[in-house]
Amino acid sequence: MTPTFRELRPEEQSACLDLWTRVFTPSRDYFERYFRDPWWQPRYTRVCEMDGKLVAAMQLVRRPVRLGNGRTLWMAGVANVATLPEYRGRGIASQLLKDLHAVMDSDDFTFGLLFTGIHDFYGRHGWECLPLPLYEATPVPVDISGWRFRTAEPDDLPAIQQWYAAFYADHPLTVQRDDTYWRVWTRWDDPEWRTKFYIAEDTSGAARGYLVLETHYETEEQGNRVVSAISVGELGYAPDDSEAGRMLLGFASQTAFMAHAPLHFFLPEADIERLVRPLLPDVRWVGNQGAMVRVCDWEPIYAANLAQRGTFLSQAVALALLLGLPDPADTPIPHDLRARHPVRPACYSPVDSF
Numbered sequence: 213m214t215p216t217f218r219e220l221r222p223e224e225q226s227a228c229l230d231l232w233t234r235v236f237t238p239s240r241d242y243f244e245r246y247f248r249d250p251w252w253q254p255r256y257t258r259v260c261e262m263d264g265k266l267v268a269a270m271q272l273v274r275r276p277v278r279l280g281n282g283r284t285l286w287m288a289g290v291a292n293v294a295t296l297p298e299y300r301g302r303g304i305a306s307q308l309l310k311d312l313h314a315v316m317d318s319d320d321f322t323f324g325l326l327f328t329g330i331h332d333f334y335g336r337h338g339w340e341c342l343p344l345p346l347y348e349a350t351p352v353p354v355d356i357s358g359w360r361f362r363t364a365e366p367d368d369l370p371a372i373q374q375w376y377a378a379f380y381a382d383h384p385l386t387v388q389r390d391d392t393y394w395r396v397w398t399r400w401d402d403p404e405w406r407t408k409f410y411i412a413e414d415t416s417g418a419a420r421g422y423l424v425l426e427t428h429y430e431t432e433e434q435g436n437r438v439v440s441a442i443s444v445g446e447l448g449y450a451p452d453d454s455e456a457g458r459m460l461l462g463f464a465s466q467t468a469f470m471a472h473a474p475l476h477f478f479l480p481e482a483d484i485e486r487l488v489r490p491l492l493p494d495v496r497w498v499g500n501q502g503a504m505v506r507v508c509d510w511e512p513i514y515a516a517n518l519a520q521r522g523t524f525l526s527q528a529v530a531l532a533l534l535l536g537l538p539d540p541a542d543t544p545i546p547h548d549l550r551a552r553h554p555v556r557p558a559c560y561s562p563v564d565s566f
Contacts, residue, residue, distance in 0.1 A: 213262050213263050213264075214262075215260050215261065215262045215267075215302075215304060215307075216260065216261040216262070217258065217259075217260050217307055217308060217311055218258070218259060218261070219254050219255040219256075219257065219258060219259070220254050220257035220258070220259050220269070221254065222254055224259070224266065225247050227265070227266050228257060228259065228266060228269050229243050229244065229247075231266050231267075231268075231269055231294055231296065232269065232292050232294050234296065235294035235295070235296065235297075236292070236294065243292065245396055245397055245399060246271055246273070246291070246292065248396045249273060249274075249393075249396060249397060250390070250392045250393055250396060251273070251274035251275075252273075252274075253274075255315055256271065256272040256273070256274065256315065257269060257270075257271055257272070258270045258271075258272075258308045258311045258312050258315070259308075260295075260299075260304045260307070260308060262299065267295065267296045267299040267304070268294060268295040268296065268299060268304045268305065268308060269292060269294055269308075270290065270291075270292065270293050270294070270305070270308040270309065270311075270312055271290070271291045271292040271293075271566075272288050272289065272290060272291075272312055272315060272316065273288070273289040273291055273566045274286060274287075274288065274289075274321075275287045275288075275289055275387050275564065276387065276388040277384070277385050277386060277387055277388070278380070278381075278383065278384050278385065278386050278387075278388060279384050279534070279535070280382050280383065280384035280535075280536065280556055280557075280558070284388050285322040285323070285512060286319070286320050286321045286322060287321065287322065287323060287324070287325055288316045288319075288321040288323070288324040288325070288508065289324070289325050289326065289566040290309075290312065290324060290325070290326040290566075291326070291566040293305060293308075293309075305333075306337065309334075309337050310337070313337070313338075313506075316506075316508045317508050317509075319508075320509075321508040321509065322507070322508060322509050322512050323505055323506060323507050323508055323509075323527075323531055324339075324505065324506040324508060325503065325504070325505055325560070326339065326503075326504050327500070327502040327503055327504075327565070328502055328504060329502060331504065334504050335504075338506055338527075339504040339505065339506045339527075340504060340505055340506070340526060340527045340528040340540070341501075341503070341504055341528065341540065341541060342503055342504065342505045342528040342531060342532060342537065342540050343499035343500055343501050343503055343538075343540070343541055344385075344478075344499070344500040344503045344537070344559065344560050345478065345479060345480045345481065345497075345499070345500070345537075345538070345558070345559045346476060346477070346478055346497075346498050346499050346500040347476070347477045347479065347484050347488070347495055347496065347497055347498065348441075348474050348475070348476055348477075348495070348496055348498045349465075349474065349475045349476075349477065349488060349492045349494060349495040349496075350474065350475070350492065350493070350494040351442075351464075351465040351466070351467075351468035351469040351473075351474070351475045351492065352465060352469060352492060352493070353465075353466060353469055354461075354462030354463075354465045354466050354491065355462070356459055356462045356463050356466060358414070358415040359412060359413065359414055359415065359459050359463075360412075360413040360417075361410050361411070361412055361413075361423075361463045362410065362411055362413065363406065363407050363409065363410060363411075364406055364409035364410065364411050364422065365411075366400070366401060366406075368409070368411055368419070368422070369394060369395075369400055371411075371419055371422075372409065372411075372422045372448065373389070373391070373394060375421055375422055375448030375449050375450070376389065376422075376446070376448045378448065378449075378450060378451055379447065379448040379449065379451070380446075380448070382556075382557060383480065383556075383557045383558060383559055384535045384536050384537075384556055384557070384558040385535050385537070385558045385559060385560050386559065386560070386561060386564075387561070387564045389564075397564070398563060408424050408425060408426050408445070409422055409423075409424055410422060410423045410424075410425055410463070412449075412456060412459055412460050412463065414455075414456075414459075420449055420450075420453060420455075420456035420459070421447065421448055421449025421450070421453065421456040421457070421459075421460050422447065422448050422449070422460075423444065423446075423447045423460045423463065423464060424444065424445035424446045424447070424561070424562070424563055425442065425443070425444060425445070425463075425464055425467065426442070426443045426445055426562070427439055427441075427442055427471070428440045428441045428442070428443060439471040439472070439473045440473060441468075441473050441474050441475070441476050442464065442467055442468035442471060442473050442474075442475050442476070443475070443476035443477070443478065443562070444461070444464050444475070444476065444477045444478065444479065445478055445561055445562040445563055446478065446479075446561040446562075446563055447460050447461070447479075457487050458487075458491060461487060461488060461491055461492075462491065465491065465492060475492075476498075477495075478500070478559060478560070478561060478562055479559055480555075480556075480557040480558055480559045481497075481538070481555060481557075482555075482556070482557040483557060483559075499541070500560075503560075505527055505528055505531050506527060507527045507530060507531065510530075512534065513525075513530045513534055516533075516534055516553075517552075518530055518533045518534060518549070518553065526540075526543060528540040528543060529543055529545055532545065533545065533549060533550075533553040534553075535556070535558045536553070536554065536555055536556025536557070536558045537555070537558045538555055
């Protein structure tokens with residue numbers, strides 16, 4: 213039967229969830245938030261129908277990300293690229309991606325972002341690699357005595373929202389989250405999803421900040437499940453409260469040290485230099501190598517004087533300059549351009565991962 217490529221019909225959400233659950237490991241409830249996302253539209257879910265059923269699907273998520281100067285841009289995230297095993301090898305994913313490109317380019321998106329382990333496939337369709345900030349550190353014991361670190365409770369959300377907004381206000385590429393987004397996308401009211409959020413309380417019991425801490429596992433050859441890394445997805449506290457920052461990161465280091473695991477930070481270079489290196493002696497850039505980007509609208513790039521019309525500039529370089537990210541791998545940015553558009557504290561939080 214000839215495949216039909218189209219947007220998802222609202223009444224087909226359950227069938228699409230079944231498809232994603234069959235192809236990927238997470239359970240059905242993991243994917244439900246894609247349709248509850250405050251910015252979801254039916255045309256953001258592209259599907260292929262064959263033999264009277266959905267055989268493939270691809271998702272676009274809409275995110276307002278900061279530029280770091282008070283402005284925001286719309287980013288299109290590509291997720292849930294799934295084809296049933298018996299229908300693979302027929303070019304279905306390629307056609308779905310082309311359809312999604314048409315949606316991205318006709319809407320008000322400035323650029324697209326995705327995370328993948330198959331760079332060649334997306335590279336053939338015009339995407340370029342742009343590693344995002346990710347650092348690895350060797351943890352050490354840190355004195356955090358007198359402070360308490362507890363998992364967040366539902367009524368901690370307003371304080372966390374304020375800490376997040378204050379800490380990341382000048383961090384390009386971070387998502388401008390509203391209350392609906394916090395509750396839907398982070399699934400705040402689900403205690404199992406909320407366990408990654410830790411609240412730091414000082415010796416008086418006052419809450420001073422928060423930390424998103426996640427434990428990653430791997431399976432050894434013997435079949436044992438062991439901790440492979442502890443990651444700091446994000447943190448937040450009042451801008452002038454350096455003691456809270458040191459205690460939060462000390463708690464992360466102490467946790468990783470006790471687990472005999474490396475410590476990962478999804479933080480930009482400026483935060484690493486200011487907060488992490490004074491605390492930990494061994495910190496190194498590794499980069500989130502799965503990130504790829506695609507420009508949807510070149511007008512903001514021209515408006516920022518990054519390139520003149522008719523001048524070639526790779527997509528990865530253009531977005532690195534626009535957002536203040538480090539140079540793309542193997543693509544050094546010309547000194548004059550970098551001098552005018554220096555590296556800024558740009559990063560993308562795993563809390564917003566799609």
